[in-house]
Amino acid sequence: MSTASSSRAQVACSHCNLRELCLPVGLSAEDMARLDDAISERRPVLRGAAAFSAGDRFTALFAVRAGFFKTSITTAEGREQITGFQTTGELLGMDGIGTGAHSATASALEDSQICVIPFAELEDASRQSAELQRRVHRVMSREIVREQGVMLMLGGMRAEQRLAAFLLSLAKRLQARGFAPADMLLRMSREEIGNYLGMTIETVSRTFAKLRKDGVVAVDHREIRILRPDELQTLASGASC
Amino acid sequence: MSTASSSRAQVACSHCNLRELCLPVGLSAEDMARLDDAISERRPVLRGAAAFSAGDRFTALFAVRAGFFKTSITTAEGREQITGFQTTGELLGMDGIGTGAHSATASALEDSQICVIPFAELEDASRQSAELQRRVHRVMSREIVREQGVMLMLGGMRAEQRLAAFLLSLAKRLQARGFAPADMLLRMSREEIGNYLGMTIETVSRTFAKLRKDGVVAVDHREIRILRPDELQTLASGASC
DNA sequence: CGGGACATTGAGCGAAGTCAAAATTAGTGG
DNA sequence: CCACTAATTTTGACTTCGCTCAATGTCCCG
Known part of the structure; x- marks a missing residue:
């Protein structure tokens, strides 16, 4: 055939x-x-x-x-x-x-x-x-480890930490695919981000606003530009100390 | 040899x-x-x-x-x-x-x-x-699904829901091993429960107290007896409505 | 019996949720 | 292309759940 x-x-x-x-x-x-x-x-x-x-x-x-x-x-x-x-x-x-x-x-x-x-x-x-x-085993194991990372985020991070970690994770994956890691177009809505991160849509919006105000990222709707990656990294790690 | x-x-x-x-x-x-x-x-x-x-x-x-x-x-x-x-x-x-x-x-x-x-x-x-x-693939897949369940819990449940879901999950596993599902001895500390469930030790303690006061479970340190399993199930499902 | 780990309880606070309204954008059909 | 509607997002005010800090209580084990 x-x-x-x-x-x-x-x-x-x-x-x-x-x-x-x-x-x-x-x-x-x-x-x-x-x-x-x-x-x-x-x-x-x-x-x-x-x-x-x-x-x-x-x-x-x-x-x-x-x-x-x-x-x-x-x-x-x-x-x-x-x-x-x-x-x-x-x-x-x-x-x-x-x-x-x-x-x-x-x-x-x-x-x-x-x-x-x-x-x-x-x-x-x-x-x-x-x-x-x-290879099959590895892919499945990596999925297990990925989910553990999400549990880590949901289990103990604050809203700002979660969003920072989320953006960095996306950026890293884009980079692995040959895109500029600082610029990205979010494919998901605020509601979907909030759902994934365990927070409300309003908190997502406010947290984006704060990151923007602090000059860490530029936010234009679903277009995100990471202005200060190291600062974002610090936020994701738990910069309350 | x-x-x-x-x-x-x-x-x-x-x-x-x-x-x-x-x-x-x-x-x-x-x-x-x-x-x-x-x-x-x-x-x-x-x-x-x-x-x-x-x-x-x-x-x-x-x-x-x-x-x-x-x-x-x-x-x-x-x-x-x-x-x-x-x-x-x-x-x-x-x-x-x-x-x-x-x-x-x-x-x-x-x-x-x-x-x-x-x-x-x-x-x-x-x-x-x-x-x-x-069998190997199944075991790995089940681990992926189990972790998704934890994400569900951490992502959107209230403290009482989380603890109820946690106790039910433990009871179910004990039952599968031939133990009475209502009676159990927790092997982990309050701190470990709280860490797993994404809440502080104080909240764990208070939530246990509430479940006890409501007559849903009997709590004696690490000995837990589920008095009203269906009620606990309702709590775990999100009984706010 | 005393010390240390663990757990409970209380008071106050703060981060994030809820409710509500306005603003902006996207989508659709004329 | 534009008007209009629906959907999404942002912002504000208020509330609340759970966290923090602190004190007290209890059990275990030497």
């Missing part, structure tokens, strides 16, 4: 310009071929749509090929808690492996594109290759 | 009374043998001692064979954030896989015993067995 094979070729990790950022980082040619075999599809996700929703049966992981996502869980009472934001090269859906159904929802904050990685095939491939297996 | 082989026999998962609770749940005899080969050692950890510390090179996962642990991370400024409590049958150390070094510290809250699972051998074994491989 030439259609299928051309579809495969279209999405091959081995030719993807994200291969230095995504799952295949540093994989051998042979292992890369295995991964190419596992990955079946590239899929657009329009702004507001979900790559997967809580309760969906888990069948695949998703790599963000382009765009920006939020992942969130919802309580029985309907409260949403955003658990993370994901961008280019990052993996979504690991919450579903344990139970076979997703516990979280991943929604696109802008028109995005994802690569579908059927998990059964990824498991098969990673039984063939110790390197690929290790 | 008969010593070594008897040491192996001592710790064999296939004969462990925790096999229904721990990693080997439902493994075939063959896969169980693979796991037995991977697991090398049982090790005591005295109260206050660490199974591993932040910065330690990662070489193995640990299964709690008996006892109670806390895992915590520490900021550059020295603030500790407890990220979880682990008891019988639960796995420790997955934070280290991603970077090859532990980011967290796991300390025993009482004299405990852990099984050492060298990770390289576990990876080897799980390349042999799809079932074992799946």
Whole structure:
């Protein structure tokens, strides 16, 4: 089937310009071929749509090929808690492996594109290759560590600290993707920032205002420019002392 | 070496009374043998001692064979954030896989015993067995989901909600281990509870007092009896409405 | 029996939440 | 392109939950 094979070729990790950022980082040619075999599809996700929703049966992981996502869980009472934001090269859906159904929802904050990685095939491939297996384990472990960082933030930081840490974390990830780390366009609303950081939208707004007044960042709606990165770092570390 | 082989026999998962609770749940005899080969050692950890510390090179996962642990991370400024409590049958150390070094510290809250699972051998074994491989993935995914639950708690719950949710979570885990879910002996101090839940020791104490006054739980130091589980559940869900 | 760790309780304060209104922006259709 | 509506954000005033500081109480263990 030439259609299928051309579809495969279209999405091959081995030719993807994200291969230095995504799952295949540093994989051998042979292992890369295995991964190419596992990955079946590239899929657009329009702004507001979900790559997967809580309760969906888990069948695949998703790599963000382009765009920006939020992942969130919802309580029985309907409260949403955003658990993370994901961008280019990052993996979504690991919450579903344990139970076979997703516990979280991943929604696109802008028109995005994802690569579908059927998990059964990824498991098969990673039984063939110790390197690929290790890579899968690493990605999952890093997610565990990332979430621990969020717990650290939610557990003990003040509003200003949280926002500072959040901006720095975003900047760092942008930088890793080759963007200027000082300039960024926030993809999420104030409400989403507040939800993620465990504070109200009003407090987010006021805290941005304070950072602006102090000359640490320039804020123009969703455009943020970090003017004094070291100062922001100090704030994030807990500069009350 | 008969010593070594008897040491192996001592710790064999296939004969462990925790096999229904721990990693080997439902493994075939063959896969169980693979796991037995991977697991090398049982090790005591005295109260206050660490199974591993932040910065330690990662070489193995640990299964709690008996006892109670806390895992915590520490900021550059020295603030500790407890990220979880682990008891019988639960796995420790997955934070280290991603970077090859532990980011967290796991300390025993009482004299405990852990099984050492060298990770390289576990990876080897799980390349042999799809079932074992799946089990490893599940355990890691469940840890991701567990942490998301903590984020939910820290992100939006009030003090009373947090404590109620915490007690219910403990009770549920005790129940899964065959204990009466209403009666429990807390292994951690008020300070550790407060740290985990993102509140001060005073607030923990006051919140316990309130729950006691309302007749929801009986509190005698570290002995807790849940008197009205459904009421506690309501509190945990956000009974402000 | 005394010292130290841990826990409880009280009083006052402050950071952030709530409620409310205004301002700004984005989106839509004529 | 512009007018109009809806959504988002900002700002202000007030309240409150939980933190801080401080004192007291209790248990454990030498």
